[in-house]
Amino acid sequence: MALLEVKNLTVRAEDKEILRGINLTVNAGEVHAIMGPNGSGKSTLARALAGHPGYEVTGGEVTYQGEDLLELAADARARKGLFMAFQYPVEIPGVNNAYFLKAALNAKRKEAGLEEYDAMDFMTLVKEKARLLQIDETMLQRSVNEGFSGGEKKRNEIFHMAVLEPVLAVLDETDSGLDIDALKVVAEGVNALRGPDRAFVVVTHYQRLLDYIVPDVVHVLSEGRIVRSGGRELALELEAKGYGWLETAGAGA
Amino acid sequence: MATVAERHETLRAEQERFARAGSAAPAALRALRAAGAARFDALGLPTTRLEDWRFTNIAPIAATGFRLAGEDAAGAPALVDAVGVEAAARVVVVNGRFAPALSTLGGLAPHVRVQGLAAALAADPAAVTARLDIPDTDHAFIALNTSFLEDGLHIEVAPEAVVEGFVHLIYVTTASDAPVMTHPRTLIVAGARSRLRLAQSFVGAGGAVYLTNTVTDVMLGDGAFVDIVTDQREAATAFHVAALRVDCGAASEFHSRAFTLGGRIVRNDLLARLGGEGAHVTLDGVYLGDDHQLIDNHTSIDHAMPHCTSHELYKGILDDHARAVFNGRIVVRLDAQKTDAKQTNRALLLADTAQINSNPQLEIFADDVKCTHGAAVGQLDDEAMFYLQARGLPYVEARDMLLHAFAGEVLQGIAHAPLRAAVEAALFERLERDLARHDAVEGRR
Numbered sequence A: 001m002a003l004l005e006v007k008n009l010t011v012r013a014e015d016k017e018i019l020r021g022i023n024l025t026v027n028a029g030e031v032h033a034i035m036g037p038n039g040s041g042k043s044t045l046a047r048a049l050a051g052h053p054g055y056e057v058t059g060g061e062v063t064y065q066g067e068d069l070l071e072l073a074a075d076a077r078a079r080k081g082l083f084m085a086f087q088y089p090v091e092i093p094g095v096n097n098a099y100f101l102k103a104a105l106n107a108k109r110k111e112a113g114l115e116e117y118d119a120m121d122f123m124t125l126v127k128e129k130a131r132l133l134q135i136d137e138t139m140l141q142r143s144v145n146e147g148f149s150g151g152e153k154k155r156n157e158i159f160h161m162a163v164l165e166p167v168l169a170v171l172d173e174t175d176s177g178l179d180i181d182a183l184k185v186v187a188e189g190v191n192a193l194r195g196p197d198r199a200f201v202v203v204t205h206y207q208r209l210l211d212y213i214v215p216d217v218v219h220v221l222s223e224g225r226i227v228r229s230g231g232r233e234l235a236l237e238l239e240a241k242g243y244g245w246l247e248t249a250g251a252g253a
Numbered sequence B: 001m002a003t004v005a006e007r008h009e010t011l012r013a014e015q016e017r018f019a020r021a022g023s024a025a026p027a028a029l030r031a032l033r034a035a036g037a038a039r040f041d042a043l044g045l046p047t048t049r050l051e052d053w054r055f056t057n058i059a060p061i062a063a064t065g066f067r068l069a070g071e072d073a074a075g076a077p078a079l080v081d082a083v084g085v086e087a088a089a090r091v092v093v094v095n096g097r098f099a100p101a102l103s104t105l106g107g108l109a110p111h112v113r114v115q116g117l118a119a120a121l122a123a124d125p126a127a128v129t130a131r132l133d134i135p136d137t138d139h140a141f142i143a144l145n146t147s148f149l150e151d152g153l154h155i156e157v158a159p160e161a162v163v164e165g166f167v168h169l170i171y172v173t174t175a176s177d178a179p180v181m182t183h184p185r186t187l188i189v190a191g192a193r194s195r196l197r198l199a200q201s202f203v204g205a206g207g208a209v210y211l212t213n214t215v216t217d218v219m220l221g222d223g224a225f226v227d228i229v230t231d232q233r234e235a236a237t238a239f240h241v242a243a244l245r246v247d248c249g250a251a252s253e254f255h256s257r258a259f260t261l262g263g264r265i266v267r268n269d270l271l272a273r274l275g276g277e278g279a280h281v282t283l284d285g286v287y288l289g290d291d292h293q294l295i296d297n298h299t300s301i302d303h304a305m306p307h308c309t310s311h312e313l314y315k316g317i318l319d320d321h322a323r324a325v326f327n328g329r330i331v332v333r334l335d336a337q338k339t340d341a342k343q344t345n346r347a348l349l350l351a352d353t354a355q356i357n358s359n360p361q362l363e364i365f366a367d368d369v370k371c372t373h374g375a376a377v378g379q380l381d382d383e384a385m386f387y388l389q390a391r392g393l394p395y396v397e398a399r400d401m402l403l404h405a406f407a408g409e410v411l412q413g414i415a416h417a418p419l420r421a422a423v424e425a426a427l428f429e430r431l432e433r434d435l436a437r438h439d440a441v442e443g444r445r
């Protein structure tokens, strides 16, 4: 059984039809990359999977771990191991980053019937993850994303992922805005989590990320549909030729 | 509808009864009361025809025949314990009268004098009356308070004296068969370069109908520092009208952090005068409104001298049919060059039926000044809610986290940690209660 099975998914936001029939199968252990031009619907797919209430599913099915994902609210999805790294992480003044992360982790553990972490155990865990991802510890004690630089926000997303240890992580352009060293650190964070029970869907514009996080499958999303899927050489081809040739190919296919 | 004259018939009868009973009081005090009564007569109880009361209909106060609260202190210790925090001194006022038996003044150094106002008046009627005689009030409730002036608190800090910790003033109204009113008067005189932190807690018997009409006057000498936390936790059935008048000397610093939790109709007037160069005031507040509560915060800052700063941040959380008014007046006089004034009022409306009227009122006569004001009214930030939920927090937990953050900005300003914890706990306990009902209706828990 696939970890994630998306069948003919159509999604609308504010009366605009954005996704027009997405089919995607992700098995445990795999990394899928999603590429595609601006406005093609990549973030919409990520948000719809995460359960954003502003995105209305008008048709199709999504099965996650054998369960109807669309039946679950965003928070329930997260507690079942789905994680989305935001393309634009939200600034939340007054909410302490570490405090929030502890609440999120404990919500998940509680649901799994595990003992909740106390402040001490949590800080020990978090400091270790922070060191791994070269996160400055002062970032833990600041308000969530508030005043973080673009790169710090992305790193913080991966840090949250590292602490929450999701089963399926959807990373929406986590590489955008990262300098080359940060990109490597983020990729290491992802690779450290890779394993036979987990999967990743990585949205990116740049094949460079895929040098570090090597995908099993590359998909191209265009105008709300996946118009081409292939191996990692597809990313190289896109880098060289752009998307123009594909859209015609996709339309003719 | 009853006419204004008819409406305060009971009040006038009480004033007359009070005057007769107090005929032995010092002449200066009797004159002050009489002036208050005359002023109140001329003003009458405010109606919504007055600009300053446009959104605040006090008809339920006018329609209740309040008698002056008696001396029965039964139940007072429990109410005091409910709000009391470990402090350098605890000063209790029961039904408008200083209650030495419930107070502990032992922890105060001799350069801080805390007395009942009645005692201070008896000891030195001319001087204390002169200090209380702050003229020129258009505020009928202040005049009403003066007409009933009898007791309250008198706090005096000697020049240069530093009060360690904080002094907790607790105003209690005990249960009674019929509606009662209290008119506590508090006079705080902070000598030059002295430092004083205070809290004023207001509390009353649950379910009782009463009116607290409190007036607090604070005078800061040059370079003095005074910080007052107002912890208003009146019964939900009570009415609370409060005036805080502040007069700031040169280079003095005054901070007010006002937390409004209780009361059916609440009206707070904060009137600060920056009367010396280089003075600063902070007026911050959090107000919670639920049910059919009406909460009106009127602040007025008079920048009379150059190089003064004022900083104002009010935050409201309104649910159900609650209504709030925020009126922030800032006057910058011709001479008050280099004024720096900042005012912000933010309100979160958790229900479509909650309302706020927010009105900045800037009157600027000087030309070299920096004045900013902003008002924001809205719901909880959807994207922030989604972010928290998408990391696994259930709706209620995510919302509460955002509400804590919202109020936290003002709570942080409470310097004394145990006091901050107590106010925070009261605030969120109250919020939790309101929201539990709200969530039950919407099927969230």
Ligand SMILES: Nc1ncnc2c1ncn2[C@@H]1O[C@H](COP(=O)(O)OP(=O)(O)OP(=O)(O)O)[C@@H](O)[C@H]1O
Binding pocket: A013, A014, A016, A018, A036, A037, A038, A039, A040, A041, A042, A043, A044, A045, A054, A087
């Ligand atoms: N909430 C919304 N309301 C209305 N339109 C939306 C909404 N969200 C997305 N859209 C529109 O849907 C289209 C797809 O947006 P989406 O953010 O999914 O694109 P994307 O592929 O992630 O683009 P990019 O590469 O620029 O991040 C765009 O035209 C966008 O304007």
Ligand SMILES: [Mg+2]
Binding pocket: A042, A043, A044, A087, A172, A173
């Ligand atoms: Mg996008």
